[in-house]
Amino acid sequence: MKQLYYDVKKCLGCKSCEIACAVAHSLTGDLFKAFKEEVLSLPRKKVLASKDKNYPVSCRHCKDPVCVDACMAAALVYDKEKGMVLHDDKRCVGCWMCVMVCPYGAIRPNIKTKLPLRCDKCKDKDEPSCVKACPTGAIIWQEELSLKV
Numbered sequence: 001m002k003q004l005y006y007d008v009k010k011c012l013g014c015k016s017c018e019i020a021c022a023v024a025h026s027l028t029g030d031l032f033k034a035f036k037e038e039v040l041s042l043p044r045k046k047v048l049a050s051k052d053k054n055y056p057v058s059c060r061h062c063k064d065p066v067c068v069d070a071c072m073a074a075a076l077v078y079d080k081e082k083g084m085v086l087h088d089d090k091r092c093v094g095c096w097m098c099v100m101v102c103p104y105g106a107i108r109p110n111i112k113t114k115l116p117l118r119c120d121k122c123k124d125k126d127e128p129s130c131v132k133a134c135p136t137g138a139i140i141w142q143e144e145l146s147l148k149v
């Protein structure tokens, strides 16, 4: 299955990926209309800056996800077939335990909806929107790498 990878050397910190993510998860899917939606769509990834480097951060869909273990409402599950952590909005109680335990800071709490926002790899599209939006090819969408140690 495919996963998102980042080449930090290529990242300009332009945040085009953040904007594309917010638009992709808006109701209208349109940049200009999305700003007028009642609940503003927020990006599920963020680009952090440190010294002279930029680091795009999003959910890694860990195979042993601590966010799933921490969820008292069983709203988060790891789907082995899809290779991703799924979230059930109806079960979620908005306690933010997942936000607190994620070691990558990959979950954004949406204070307005009381739901956690996490990368869903644009699951209904062939390719995540951030990949298309990145002007330098810093976001790579490819089959999972197996790291041998």
Ligand code: SF4
Binding pocket: 010, 011, 012, 013, 014, 015, 016, 017, 018, 047, 054, 056, 133, 134, 135, 136, 137, 138, 139
């Ligand atoms: S779109 Fe690409 S270059 Fe721009 S911030 Fe995101 S990863 Fe970096």
Ligand code: SF4
Binding pocket: 058, 059, 060, 061, 062, 065, 066, 067, 068, 085, 101, 102, 103, 104, 105, 106, 107, 118
């Ligand atoms: S939210 Fe964090 S802990 Fe959970 S799967 Fe994503 S990266 Fe891993």
